[in-house]
Amino acid sequence: MKRLFLIYSILIASFSISLADNPVIQTHFSPDPAPMVYNGTVYMYTGDDIPGTDFYYMTKWRVMSSTDMVNWTDHGSPISLESFEWARDRAWAAQCIERNGKFYWYICAQSTQNDMAIGVAVADSPTGPFKDAIGKPLIMNGSWSNIDPTVYIDDDGQAYLYWGNGSLYYVKLNEDMISYSGDIVTVPITVESFGGIRGNKNAETPNKDMFVEGPWLYKRNNLYYMMFAGMGKGGETLSYSTSASPIGPWKYQGKIMEDQKLNSFTNHGGIIDYKGNSYLFYHSGLLPNGGSYGRASCIEQFTYNVDGTIPAVTATKEGPEPVGEINPYKRVEAETMAWSQKCSIAQHADVGVYVTSTRMNGYIKVREVNFGIKSPKSFSASLAAGVDGGILEVRLDSVSGPIISSVQLPRTGGWEIFKTFTVELKQEVTGKHDVFFCFNGQNITAGRELFNFDYWVFDEN
Numbered sequence: 193m194k195r196l197f198l199i200y201s202i203l204i205a206s207f208s209i210s211l212a213d214n215p216v217i218q219t220h221f222s223p224d225p226a227p228m229v230y231n232g233t234v235y236m237y238t239g240d241d242i243p244g245t246d247f248y249y250m251t252k253w254r255v256m257s258s259t260d261m262v263n264w265t266d267h268g269s270p271i272s273l274e275s276f277e278w279a280r281d282r283a284w285a286a287q288c289i290e291r292n293g294k295f296y297w298y299i300c301a302q303s304t305q306n307d308m309a310i311g312v313a314v315a316d317s318p319t320g321p322f323k324d325a326i327g328k329p330l331i332m333n334g335s336w337s338n339i340d341p342t343v344y345i346d347d348d349g350q351a352y353l354y355w356g357n358g359s360l361y362y363v364k365l366n367e368d369m370i371s372y373s374g375d376i377v378t379v380p381i382t383v384e385s386f387g388g389i390r391g392n393k394n395a396e397t398p399n400k401d402m403f404v405e406g407p408w409l410y411k412r413n414n415l416y417y418m419m420f421a422g423m424g425k426g427g428e429t430l431s432y433s434t435s436a437s438p439i440g441p442w443k444y445q446g447k448i449m450e451d452q453k454l455n456s457f458t459n460h461g462g463i464i465d466y467k468g469n470s471y472l473f474y475h476s477g478l479l480p481n482g483g484s485y486g487r488a489s490c491i492e493q494f495t496y497n498v499d500g501t502i503p504a505v506t507a508t509k510e511g512p513e514p515v516g517e518i519n520p521y522k523r524v525e526a527e528t529m530a531w532s533q534k535c536s537i538a539q540h541a542d543v544g545v546y547v548t549s550t551r552m553n554g555y556i557k558v559r560e561v562n563f564g565i566k567s568p569k570s571f572s573a574s575l576a577a578g579v580d581g582g583i584l585e586v587r588l589d590s591v592s593g594p595i596i597s598s599v600q601l602p603r604t605g606g607w608e609i610f611k612t613f614t615v616e617l618k619q620e621v622t623g624k625h626d627v628f629f630c631f632n633g634q635n636i637t638a639g640r641e642l643f644n645f646d647y648w649v650f651d652e653n
């Protein structure tokens with residue numbers, strides 16, 4: 193029996209590797225991903241497209257984190273338009289950076305003056321709480337091009353803030369990161385520097401590209417890279433230029449991603465190195481009900497060419513390979529997931545972030561859960577329900593895999609009254625598995641919400 197189970201485990205483990213994990217966030221839209229590596233963890237700062245809208249009318253920003261590149265923990269929405277008194281609408285692309293233990297989140301939004309402006313929020317932790325650092329925009333001059341800030345701190349301590357749409361600008365930030373010295377510099381956009389000139393795309397752009405928006409500045413092996421959203425077939429590309437200096441002159445290098453049938457006109461991206469690998473972050477409109485105004489973050493692993501150039505990257509359904517694992521014997525937030533269906537994320541002042549709107553046949557998939565060589569005996573989950581009848585099934589390796597544990601849930605006194613339920617395991621589990629938390633119920637009206645889910649843990653036997 194044990195041997196049969198082992199063979200089953202090996203078969204299922206190899207099958208589940210091929211399951212799709214892009215877009216990496218499914219519980220809500222997550223456009224304009226801006227990754228940041230801090231203290232061994234990747235943080236991903238995004239916007240928040242509103243389902244059913246017909247323009248980029250967004251109101252808040254979000255943050256998620258991962259230590260394995262496949263399971264992402266949702267930290268909710270630490271800032272919104274409400275965080276900036278001067279902001280009126282259009283919570284657009286943003287990037288966060290750490291300096292001296294403080295985190296500076298540069299955002300752009302439509303100001304009360306009816307232009308686009310760049311502001312900065314500050315926090316003591318990468319997930320907040322954040323507050324407007326200066327109570328007014330850092331960059332505001334009546335221009336609609338003041339969008340998509342990207343920030344980089346060079347080895348000599350000088351920080352640069354670039355941004356733009358159609359035109360590209362930069363300033364040198366002061367050490368406080370919330371003010372700048374000198375004038376705003378307009379970067380020359382030529383065929384040589386960014387692949388094309390706006391307005392003359394067909395006549396003067398041999399390689400049919402040009403700087404549109406979404407700059408992303410970083411340095412690797414003493415070469416400065418400026419990735420940007422360019423103009424390509426049927427929508428934006430991700431293209432890049434390089435320079436020996438953080439202020440140029442820039443030399444156009446080509447397209448990284450083009451015409452990948454992403455179901456979105458825009459394709460805003462970011463690049464990081466993490467645990468020895470290089471990753472391209474971008475967004476697609478490929479979630480159900482997604483599109484140009486319903487975009488979600490995706491990730492691809494890539495390898496630089498020997499000469500430092502970036503290869504063309506193909507969008508995949510699978511996303512990156514795991515570079516870490518989950519310890520099931522330490523509390524794991526329910527909002528840590530590689531894939532999910534029929535649930536979303538909510539935030540509460542006392543409880544923090546939790547999984548909500550769980551529906552029949554929905555599930556959360558957590559990859560790379562390592563149970564070790566000795567099986568746990570019990571499973572605990574913190575759950576809340578306003579109605580009786582919900583069942584949380586813990587399955588191994590697929591939504592129809594063996595049920596190793598199951599919590600039959602009575603109502604707990606309210607949708608935000610969380611109680612910890614501990615149940616015995618139905619069968620032993622060892623080694624590494626994908627774990628599926630499946631949403632089920634008895635006598636539940638079709639479409640009814642089942643329960644809210646805050647965290648889970650197995651007992652270390």
Ligand code: FUB
Nearest residue numbers: 248284285405406458460
């Ligand atoms: O998300 C709103 C805007 O769309 C961003 O600021 C641009 O980069 C584009 O992705």
